[in-house]
Amino acid sequence: MPELTALKRFTYxxxxxxxxxxxVASRQDARVLVAVRNARYATVTPVIEQKSPDNDLAVAGDEAPTPAPKKMGRPKKA
Structure with a gap:
């Protein structure tokens, strides 16, 4: 039986x-509740390891954001 998280107020x-x-809902009920957007499947959130002063590992989110690649368009006529 799947575990769900309610997205809005309703009675079940x-x-x-x-x-x-x-x-927790039955498989059939879970499919319907997700389809009508009353709920979503519960997922486990991964634990992010923190950087310690002795360790050189980077913490997720420490690095600068990477710029999005430029979109290539049609070549211009000469």
Whole structure:
């Protein structure tokens, strides 16, 4: 049985759910709730390791953002 997270306020199985609340539903109910955008499948958030002063590993988000590549258009006529 899949674990879901409510995206908005609604009632499921006789319980009032608010946005962000986690709950378990049957596979069929989960498919319908996700399809009508009342809920989404719960996912596990990965833990980011922090940089220690003794360690030279970079922390995610420390580096400068990479600029987006320029879009190539049609060559200009001479």
């Amino acid at each position: 199985a006789g319980k009032a759910l608010v946005a962000g609340a986690g709950f």
